[in-house]
Amino acid sequence: VPIVCLLSDFGTKDHYVGVMKACVLQHCPEAQLVDLTHRVLPHSVSEGSYYLEQSVSHFPTGTVFLAVVDPGVGSSRKAVAVKAGGYFFVAPDNGLVSEVVDELGGLEVGVELAVPSGSSYTFHGRDVFAPAAGRLAAGSEIGSLGAPMAKLVALAGNTKAFRGNQLTVTVLTIDHFGNVIFDFHTRNGWEALVPGKTLRVNDRRVMFGATYSRVLLGESLLLWNSSNLLELAVRNGSAAEVWGLEVGQRVTFKAAP
Amino acid sequence: VPIVCLLSDFGTKDHYVGVMKACVLQHCPEAQLVDLTHRVLPHSVSEGSYYLEQSVSHFPTGTVFLAVVDPGVGSSRKAVAVKAGGYFFVAPDNGLVSEVVDELGGLEVGVELAVPSGSSYTFHGRDVFAPAAGRLAAGSEIGSLGAPMAKLVALAGNTKAFRGNQLTVTVLTIDHFGNVIFDFHTRNGWEALVPGKTLRVNDRRVMFGATYSRVLLGESLLLWNSSNLLELAVRNGSAAEVWGLEVGQRVTFKAAP
């Protein structure tokens, strides 16, 4: 069964997502359709990229990702279909899929999708991306979908700053529970992050621990989350509210002496 | 693969939509289920009708639309199943599907669904509509689902007013991005809507343009949207907030001299 996984910033109120699915089903009525999320912050290419990085490797190979966060729709940005690590991606060429493609070992095949005549200026999800995803799901060769291209536009990225016993990182996303997730991975390495050790975060103390059940209700903890990213959580509460943090904000961690 | 597309005002918090799907699957476990939206404004038959009009023709013919926006549930309004333009609609007979059926060339076959004994007074989506949609998806003849009926109740509609160089129209819906969509279609024709021309909207100036990328971040534009409806947008912002507009509001456009 061909799987098509959809991600967008279209939200779930409007008919846009349903219409994209209709256009996939025109080409591949038996597709297994999975929503990754349609609640990416409007126009936030970096949050969309984050969700893809966290998710792609859990899907069976062969899955087609139809990813549309497209603030430049109607401009000269390219529409592309690419293959990497056994997965397919159909997306605008604006950095949305470049990080995950890199992690999968880089672009194997890429094509620039033509914009069919009669397409709207504002809804390439329906007119350009969904039909291409449907054709890939139905077994079309990726090379048949457009002219070859060799390199994706890179994602404009965040930076991590170490200074002595301090680390400054960026809030990548805030999840449904209010957990605050930082752009800092176990592999980035910082010796201060040892279970049981206390750190100062924006000058308040919090322990680096392991599980929610080790702290009392309402207390904070720092942990490596299920994606191996640094996370600030409050047991049965919202860390974003308790700590007053937002997406994009810079936060400083100090190792306690 | 039979496709069943669902629309309702049930929201996504409660179990109602999942239970309707269960009742479809009792009759047709292999159905391809697609959510159009379940976030129609509660009891807004006209917004539900708008979403159907924007979406139906993108689906493969044969699709069964299970549409439930039903403020009159428990009253004497009829429950119906109708065929038009190769599509099927199962819905309350309150104007929800009459506009799209008209656009598809009118009702080909229609039946009034019986209410099974033991049905609840308040959840015909589960007890009446979903089983009928499941049976259609499984291949039942529409004529086997109830007694023939010939005419749908019409949708109570909005009116457009031209006066000299002024046009007054209604806000039909506001999408996830805050774009404001008016009940005015390209085919309604108004010579003032020419790319590059400036109009006054509620006494503020805005240019009728073509694409989001032609204006600066935070600036407004008027455009024909991907559904050929008049839309007021703000690049990377919410026009509904910037302009203070709500669904149902009347807005006046003046051609600038």
Added chain:
Amino acid sequence: VPIVCLLSDFGTKDHYVGVMKACVLQHCPEAQLVDLTHRVLPHSVSEGSYYLEQSVSHFPTGTVFLAVVDPGVGSSRKAVAVKAGGYFFVAPDNGLVSEVVDELGGLEVGVELAVPSGSSYTFHGRDVFAPAAGRLAAGSEIGSLGAPMAKLVALAGNTKAFRGNQLTVTVLTIDHFGNVIFDFHTRNGWEALVPGKTLRVNDRRVMFGATYSRVLLGESLLLWNSSNLLELAVRNGSAAEVWGLEVGQRVTFKAAP
């Protein structure tokens, strides 16, 4: 077609639900995936239990319910797979499925799921529950998924209090329309609940009626809802707002003299 029905408190913004589905599809790519809801109040095991009780019997037997409301993730609470009434449940053993299993006649077979090495501390939905649900959907014997267990942890429950002509009950949930649903079932029996009779609710009068269409717009009514639970509604309005009620609140009904 094997059906997997998902319920969680993960919300619909994050990638968590999509990733759980990916892990189901790794074992059973042809599964029919149905979302019951992912908007259970965070950590509210009792609201999750309510949604399951309202829904399970409408699904075809054989359906696998993948239910994750898991405030104790990472603690010593067990992860289980159980069979009851022809349905399968994969869930944390914290009361989430014990009520519905009781209603289905009690546990037929139950196993404790092992936590695979390399599992995260915080996302057993992905690492423990989804793979088990996928294997059940693909036809694995439940006994092959873990060591036998015989008894589920019970759900901590609400109490109903009768006193003379008064009844005090708890707000179980508030639905998308603002209808207030109480923990009081037709089978609990109270002679004051007769159509046409007036009651005092928190000292305001309201009629026990049958359908929304019998009262004027904006007026309140009490009714047995489609799940045979006592419900307070406002025609085309939100009873929760009009009456100022919240989940968990205690409310007193008095039979009018």
